[in-house]
Structures are given as structure tokens and as C-alpha cells.
Amino acid sequence: MKKLKVGLISFAHGHANSYFASLAGMPEVEIVGIADESQSRVASIVERSGVPYYADYRELLxxxxxxxxxxxxxxxxxxxxxxAAEAKKHVLCEKPLGISVGEMERMIAAARENGVQLMTAFPCRYLPAVTGAKAAIERGEIGDIVAVKGTNHGTNPGGWFTDKSLSGGGALLDHTVHVMDLLNWMVGSEAKEVYGYAASRFGETKIDDAGLVHVKFAGGAFAVIDTSWSRPRSFPTWGDVTMEIVGTKGIISVDGFAQKNEVYSDLAGKGSWSYWGDDMDRLMIESFVRSLLEGRPVPITGEDGLRSAAVALAAYESAKLGQPVAL
Structure with missing residues (x-):
């Protein structure tokens, strides 16, 4: 069996742990290294797995x-x-793809010029409710999409996410991109105008933890997304991904994490929601790996990452100006 040799650069984002577990469970994958400038952040996983550790990502490359x-x-x-692209490595990059349009364009160009593929990590495309809605839209069950109301609520992740010098932005950037990618995928029309709101409303950090994004599409549809870190620590789960998709013939309601059990634990001291549905991270990792092994285009491109992040960046500009911004 041909194996794909994969390395991981940084575990700063918590999704790295899930991605590592998914890669480790695939017989067609060999994990050849973990690079992280913070050895303590990956020490336990390196010790358990025996995967080589690199302090400098360039050594892994x-x-x-x-x-x-x-x-x-x-x-x-x-x-x-x-x-990575210049070292002739294919790339799966966590979202948001970048923190400026210019740098995302450079990432896409570098992959193209070096003959490698760049994929953006948007696992929400693999949620059962999302794939079901996409299929229903393609079958024409709700006609043409007119409007969408979406949410990506979450708990403030803290740490470097609230340090703009490392994150590039707060909740508006962090949470707009997931739902915006789903909208780009489903509406089938480019976003042309953005009106945004961003503020700090739910915590003591100065970075934005509340956001609303209004989007007009070239085809006439429009959408509004609540992208706030508004979930308190006491809430049963970290957040949600929902969409109310209004068409000319009907409406589809999407609750991405509705496949859950309610768990009441004295140990935890509160009720919680335990998700039992398909593992979106694993499905995304599998699609990345198999696309490369089979010589197919990756399903979620760098251009997809650019299109969604560009809307979030435009929303910040709109919030600053107090008026809509054209894309």
C-alpha cells in the first residue's frame, strides 16, 4: 500500500490533536514528524506516539x-x-487561511507555482446536516436561495486567540469563516457587499467577542451571520453552527451539532451535550489524504479559504467605517 507521509506544524490550535488522531488511525498515512517551537505543548503526544519532534518547522520541511x-x-x-509549498509539500492549513488578502494570495500562488495543493480546513462541510442540506439544494427542493440566517456561537477560547498580534482578529474573524464557507458552497454566487459589526460585549478582553456580518451576493441572495463568542463557560457545549436557508420554494433548517446526548455529571458539576454524530474532522482529513493519494484536486481549496476570510476582513473594515464595503 502506498502511504502518504504527513507532518504536523504546530499544535497551537486545539484542532491539531483531532487531526493527529485522525491521521494516526489511517493505515495509508505515515506521520513523519511534529514541529512546534513549544516543546511542552507537544511533549506528551510525542512521547506516546514516538513521532520525531522538530523545534523548527523548517527542519520538518x-x-x-x-x-x-x-x-x-x-x-x-x-x-x-x-x-511548505516551496519545499514541494502539499498543505492543509487551519482556518482562517490568513489574516490579509495579500498573504492568502501569496499562499495560493506559492502552491500553484510549486505544483502542490493547498487545502483550507473547513470540517463543517462534513457535518451530516450540512451535507444533507447541500444535497437538497442541488436537487432543487427549495428553489433558488433568497436569504440565509446563520450562527457560529462559541465560548471565548482565550489564550492567543485574544491576542490580535497572534490571531489577527477576534470572534468576527474566528467564527465568520466557517459559516461563510458553507454559504459560498451552497449559494453558488460570489459575495459582493459586506456590512459588519464588531465589539467586545461578553468578557473583559479588548478584542472583539461579538460580531454580526451582513452579506449581499451577486445573484441577489443575502445573509446575516452571528459570529460571537457569546457562550458562557456554564453552557452545555462550546458553541454551534446553524443556518436557516430560505428559498423560493421552501426553507431548510440546519443545526450542525444536533446529533447529541444530554449528559448530567456530578463530576463535571453541570449538564453537557455529548455529540455522537459523524466525526467531521476525521472525514475532512480522510478527504485530504485520499485526494493526494489518488491524484485528485482537494475538495476545499485555498481559494475557498480566501473567499471566506475576505468577507470577515471586509466586515472589520465596514465596522470601522460604519458603512457597507464592496468586495
Missing amino acids: ASDADAVVICSENVHHAKQAVA
Whole structure:
């Protein structure tokens, strides 16, 4: 069996742990290294797995890896993805793809010029409710999409996410991109105008933890997304991904994490929701790996990442100006 040799760059983003577990469970994958400037952050996983550790991601890029998964702080995505592409490695990069349109364009260009693929990590495309809605839309069950109301609520993740010098932005950037990618995928029309609101409403951090994004599409549809870190620590789960999709013939309601059990634990001291549905991270990782092994285009491209992040960045500009911004 041909194996894909994969390395991981940084475990700064918590999704890296899930991605690692998914890769480790695939017989067609060989994990050839973990690079992280913070050895303590990956010490336990390196010790358990026996995977080689690199303090400098450039040492990993000098290895025989075929591809890398980047889960570093947002400000590092571009330089690491460009370096990986120049080392002829395929890239799966955590969202948001970048923190400026220019650097995302450089990432896409570097992959193209070096003959490798760049995929953006948008696992929400693999949620059962989302794939079901996409199929129903393609069958024409609700006609043409007219409007969408979406949410991506979450708990403030803290740490580097609230440090703009590392994150590039708060909740508006962090949470707009997931739902915006689903809208781009389903509406089938480019976003042309954005009106945004961003503020700090739910905590003591100065970075934005509340956001609303209004989007007009070239085809006439419009959408509004609540992208706030508004979930208190006491809430049963970290957040949600929902959409109310209004068409000319009907409406589809999507609750991405509705496949859950309610768990009441004295140990935890509160009720919680335990998700039992399909593992979206695993499905995304499998699609990345198999696309590369089979020589097919990756399903979620760098251009997809650019289109969604560009809306979030435009929303910040709109919030600053107090008026809509054209894309």
C-alpha cells in the first residue's frame, strides 16, 4: 500500500490533536514528524506516539514528508504554508487561511507555482446536516436561495486567540469563516457587499467577542451571520453552527451539532451535550489524504479559504467605517 507521509506544524490550535488522531488511525498515512517551537505543548503526544519532534518547522520541511498540516497561530499560516509549498509539500492549513488578502494570495500562488495543493480546513462541510442540506439544494427542493440566517456561537477560547498580534482578529474573524464557507458552497454566487459589526460585549478582553456580518451576493441572495463568542463557560457545549436557508420554494433548517446526548455529571458539576454524530474532522482529513493519494484536486481549496476570510476582513473594515464595503 502506498502511504502518504504527513507532518504536523504546530499544535497551537486545539484542532491539531483531532487531526493527529485522525491521521494516526489511517493505515495509508505515515506521520513523519511534529514541529512546534513549544516543546511542552507537544511533549506528551510525542512521547506516546514516538513521532520525531522538530523545534523548527523548517527542519520538518527538509524531511521526506509529502504533506503538512498547519495548526499554528493565525499570523504564522502564510509564512509556513509558503515555505511548505516551496519545499514541494502539499498543505492543509487551519482556518482562517490568513489574516490579509495579500498573504492568502501569496499562499495560493506559492502552491500553484510549486505544483502542490493547498487545502483550507473547513470540517463543517462534513457535518451530516450540512451535507444533507447541500444535497437538497442541488436537487432543487427549495428553489433558488433568497436569504440565509446563520450562527457560529462559541465560548471565548482565550489564550492567543485574544491576542490580535497572534490571531489577527477576534470572534468576527474566528467564527465568520466557517459559516461563510458553507454559504459560498451552497449559494453558488460570489459575495459582493459586506456590512459588519464588531465589539467586545461578553468578557473583559479588548478584542472583539461579538460580531454580526451582513452579506449581499451577486445573484441577489443575502445573509446575516452571528459570529460571537457569546457562550458562557456554564453552557452545555462550546458553541454551534446553524443556518436557516430560505428559498423560493421552501426553507431548510440546519443545526450542525444536533446529533447529541444530554449528559448530567456530578463530576463535571453541570449538564453537557455529548455529540455522537459523524466525526467531521476525521472525514475532512480522510478527504485530504485520499485526494493526494489518488491524484485528485482537494475538495476545499485555498481559494475557498480566501473567499471566506475576505468577507470577515471586509466586515472589520465596514465596522470601522460604519458603512457597507464592496468586495
